[in-house]
Amino acid sequence: MLHRSFLALGLAAVLAGLPACQRQPATYTTAAGATALPAPRAAAPVTARQAMVVSAHPEATRIGLEVLRQGGNAYDAAVAVQFALAVALPAAGNIGGGGFVVYRHADGSLGTLDFREKAPLAASRDMYLDAQGNVRPGLSTDGHLAAGVPGTVAGMVALHQKLGKLPWAQLVAPSVELATQGLRLTAKEAQGLNDTRADFLRLNKHVPVYAHPEGRPWQAGDVVKYPELSAALGRIRDQGRNGFYQGETARLLLAEMQRGNGIIAQADLDQYQPAWRTPLRGRYRQYEVISMPPPSSGGVALLQMLQMLEPYNLGKLGWHSAAAVHLITEAERRAYADRATYLGDPDFGRVPVAQLLDHKYLRTRTQGLSPTGPASSSAQVQAGAALPPYESDQTTHYSIVDAQGNAVSCTTTLNGRYGSKVVVQGAGFLLNNEMDDFSAKPGVPNMYGVIGGTANAIQPGKRMLSSMTPTIVTENDQLRMVVGTPGGSTIITSVLQATLNVLDYGFDPQQAVAAPRLHHQWLPDHIDVEEGALSPAARTELEHRGHKLNPRSPWGRIDMIERRKDGTLVGGADPRGDDTAAGY
DSSP states (O other): OEEEOOOOSSHHHHHHTSOHHHHSOOOEEETTEEEEOOOOOOOOOEEESSOEEEESSHHHHHHHHHHHHTTOOHHHHHHHHHHHHHHHOTTTOOSSSEEEEEEEOTTSOEEEEEOOOBOOTTOOTTTTBOTTSOBOTTTTTSSGGGOOBOOHHHHHHHHHHHHOOSOHHHHHHHHHHHHHHOEEOOHHHHHHHHHHHHHHHHHOSSOOTTSOTTSSOOOTTOEEOOHHHHHHHHHHHHHTTHHHHSHHHHHHHHHHHHHTTOOOOHHHHHHOOOEEEOOEEEEETTEEEEEOOTTBSHHHHHHHHHHHHTTSOHHHHOTTOHHHHHHHHHHHHHHHHHHHHHOSOGGGSOOOHHHHTOHHHHHHHTTTOOTTOOOOOTTTOOSOTTSOOOOOOEEEEEEEEOTTOOEEEEEEEEESTTTTSOBOTTTOOBOOOGGGGSBSSTTOOOTTSOOOOGGGBOOTTOBOOBOOOOEEEEETTEEEEEEEOOOGGGHHHHHHHHHHHHHTTOOOHHHHHHSOOEEOOSSSOSEEEOTTSSOHHHHHHHHHHTOOEEEOOOOOOOEEEEEOTTSOEEEEEOTTTTOEEEEO
C-alpha cells in the first residue's frame, strides 16, 4: 500500500491537509473541564503484514521498499533510503551532513550509531566572535565556515559493514540512477528551491544545479537531473568510504573549501570515524523507550519528560486539555533547562546522563507541580541544582521495519534548510551548517533560539550537540513503535507528543503524526502553538495560568511505524511534508 501526502503551499493549505478537527476545534468534557479536544480525524493509516518504510519522500520510500523486497534487511534499506534522500530531498537529505541511528534486532538486541559531524581540526572556541567578543551574525549558518566534517557516508558504510546483508553497490545504485534520470519536483520542493535561490547564488562562486540554470523559478512538475551528484554517488557505490573521503570527491571538497575560505582539510576527512554508542533505555508506564544518547540531547530530554509525566493520568485529563498542556509544558521547560547546561559531546567531557535520568532527581524537578497549578517562569527554572557543576529545523527522518522484525529509526540532517547553501562544485552535494549547533558563545541562542552552555563549546574534532531523537518503543519485549522527526529544537517535543498520542491517547499513527502540535523549550518563555492545537477554552485557561501562547506555522515531519499485537504494521506519514509510508 502507498500513501502520499502532497500539500499545497502556505499555512492555509497545510492546515487543509490536516484533520478536520484541527481546523474547527470541538471540545468535550473531561476531568479537566471542557478544554480538551477530541481524537483527531486523519487519513487512514497505511497497513502492511511484513515490512514497512516511512520516509520524507516517495522516491526514497519506494527505493527502500524495493531493497526489502529484494531480500535486504532493515539496515540495507536504511542505507538505500539515506542515499535516495540525498538526491530527492536536498533541503535535508544528504551525503554532506550527518545523523544518528537507533536500531533493534528482531532478537531484541539494541544499538545506536553516531555519525554526527565534527568540528574541523582548525576550529576554535571563539571562531564566530568579533574583536569585542560578540557573535558575528550569519558566520556559523551561511557559507563555508559553517560546515562541520561530514559523517553520513562513513556512517552508512559502518552500518552496512556491521549489519547489512546485500552488496553495498546494490544499495547505492538506485540513487545513482535517480540522480542521473532526474525526478519531478513537488510544489513544496519547487518553492523551497526558489526561496533559497538568492542564497545559492550569493554563497557559491558557480551556479549550482539547485538554482534554475535558465534563471526562472522552479515549478511543480519540473524534472531536475543531478549529473555531478550522480558521479559522486557513483564513486561511493564503487569505492565505499574512499569514494567520498579520498580521491576525486575529496579533492573537489577541499577545492571548495579553498574557494570559500573554509577550514575542512584532508586530515579531517582521514580522521573522521562514526561511533557506536550504548542506547539510552527508560520506562514509561508498561513500555520501554529506547533512544539516542549524547551528543544527541534528544534521548535524555525525552526520557526526562516521560518520567516527569508518568505520575499523571494524561488520558483522563484529555488530549490538549489545559491541564495536560500545562503539565507537558512544565516538563519540557525543565528538560530544556538541563539540556542547555549539562549536555555536550561525551568524548570531550563528563555528561551526567545517569544523574539527569535519576528518578529521585526528576521528582525534585517536578515538586509542587499539579494539573491545576500556575505556569512556572523560565527565568526561575534553572538546571537542576542537585547535579554537580559541569563546564548544546530542517532535518529528515525515516523509520523502517523489515519482515524479520528488525527496526531502524534514523534521523539525518544538514541542520538548516539546504545546510550552509554551499554546493561542492563538481560533486553536486550540499554542505551542512552544523557548526551553528555548537554554543558560539555561552548563553547566546543559535538559529533555533536554543541556549547553549560551555559543555557545548567549540573544540577541534568535537561533535556538536543535537536535538535529533530517533526512538524505538517496545512493550513486553516486543517491538511497538518506531518514530522520529526533523524540526531543530522542536524535534524532542514532537517525538514526545507523537509518542503520547499513541500510548496515552490511543491514536493510530496517522492521527498521531498529523495532529497539531505544541512546543516549549525553556527559552524563549512561551508555548508555540500550531493552528487548531488548542480549543478556545484551553487557550483562555492557559493564559489565565500565566502561559504565553505564540501562534506559529506548522513544524516537523514525523514518520512513525506502529506494530500491533497481531503483527500488523501501521504507518503514519506526516502530511506537513511529502512524507510517504509504504509496505507489503
